[in-house]
Amino acid sequence: MGRQPCCDKLGVKKGPWTADEDKKLINFILTNGQCCWRAVPKLAGLRRCGKSCRLRWTNYLRPDLKRGLLSDAEEKMVIDLHARLGNRWSKIAARLPGRTDNEIKNHWNTHIKKKLLKMGIDPVTHEPLIKEENSLDQPIPESDQNKNNGHQQVVVVLESTSVTAVATSSELDNSSTSSSSSSSENSFCITDESKLILDTLNENDPVLSYLLEANDAPPLIDSSWELPVKSFDNINNNNNMTSWDDESFNWLLDCQDFGIHDFGFDNCFNDVELEVFNTIYDMENKQ
DNA sequence: AACTCGTTCAACCGCCGTTGC
């Protein structure tokens, strides 16, 4: 005999979570921590599958989630990491504090994918889509392709970071040196649009510079996330907290823009991880 | 105002490696 079934499929509720369900789940996790997800719905008084509870917690209720659109820096990191890791969203999310794999995956599919396609980059391979774009989206007349002031595309492939870009600027005249002297795989030109990509590699950017230095480094954030129960004490000012009161709960639901600092999570990360987080945090606050 | 269409994202589904019995 193996284990008991995960949950009784009959009577299990599906669909969007209600505020009441959220409250029950939050209360349970804060009281008991994350244990056996199979037991959570029963113990928390929820008619949900344990899997659904885990998903709701990790993707939405977790207090260290940042919420909101990804910042430019985060987006650039996602693109770069995707170029190296592919659709391994959980690995990518592990490098972006406060972001979930689901969130990054959604953002990729709805925003970044389109941006890359618009730039003539295959979002899967991160390689140029010159042929496809010429034949499908916006066919470029041969006459225009022969003009430097037209929209001739120049491939930007940065081997060290796997970031690929295609420039469509008319400032190609200024970049002839780099394109003519390189091999096909390594050739690149500097133009307005490609500068946007190159900006992602700014050496002054601590996030990216750290990222680039640590090609094979372990994830910035340990994937085995643990509930820092202690940090929640700050919320209720109650060391013996057993559950959230209505005020605290409403505060959580209303405050979708919280960060690590807000919860005293700083102690959960080492100096480097905190530095990365602080950089992203500051960038967002400046916007 | 009513309808259509496109976009977004929370949630579900199914698969797979791990682990407990």
Add this chain to the structure above:
DNA sequence: AGCAACGGCGGTTGAACGAGT
């Protein structure tokens, strides 16, 4: 050792919403 549940992951779906007509 083998079966089956668990936990996690990536792909997909569909309801909600906004923009355009």
